[in-house]
Amino acid sequence: MKMTALKAKCVALFAGLLLVGSAHANLIVNGGFEDNVIADGNWNWFPSSSVNGWEGSNIEIWHNLFGIASAEGQQHAELNADGGNSGVWSIFQKFATVVGQSYDVSFAYRARESSDLFNFTVGSINSNFTNSDTTQWKIFSSSFVATSTLTTLTFTSLNAGTLGNLLDDVKVNARVNVSESGTLALFAIGLLGLGLVRRKAKV
Secondary structure (H helix, E strand, O other): OOHHHHHHHHHHHHHHHHHHHHHHOOOOOOOOOOOOOOOOOEEEEEOHHHOOOOEEOOEEEEEOHHHOOOOOOOOEEEOOOOOOOOOOOEEEEEEEOOOOOEEEEEEEEEOOOOOEEEEEEEOOEEEEEEEOOOOOOEEEEEEEEOOOOEEEEEEEEOOOOOOOOEEEEEEEEEOOOHHHHHHHHHHHHHHHHHHHHHHHHHO
16 A cells, blocks of 8 residues: 555544544533632622623522532532522523534533522423432433524523522533444554554564
């Protein structure tokens, strides 16, 4: 095999691996609410326009407040934020999707009080949560098939006031076709073996 052909296959391999890696990338920006730096043991609220990736109501961000460690990273959000609000507390994020593509979605949630209520929607998912566990984080995970090139993920509080559910580690990932990723892995192994054989032949 000529060197140019080998290089072409290497380029194709790396391109394929990059595609697989990008499919695993989180489509939600600032899903852990880490971008607004809060001092340890403190909290602050921000208009959503000041919180990277998010839109909607004010967003309250905690860093180890009341000794509550985040599900992921150092910070998390309280859905019912401080500051004025003219209606229900609701935060959302829009992200690009491919029609017909399957996506996995997950997030961590934890009650601040004995009965925190909120609604979550994305794609075909529309779920109400009644959460009374103030001692640990719970994980929600599901999947949906995109029907539009732009999909919206939304959390809406069903509690009045400024005390509500805690949220963290919001993720949406495109589901990778197992057969395609397996083919790329085999291709990588084949190229590696070919490279070793050529190297030995030169010695």
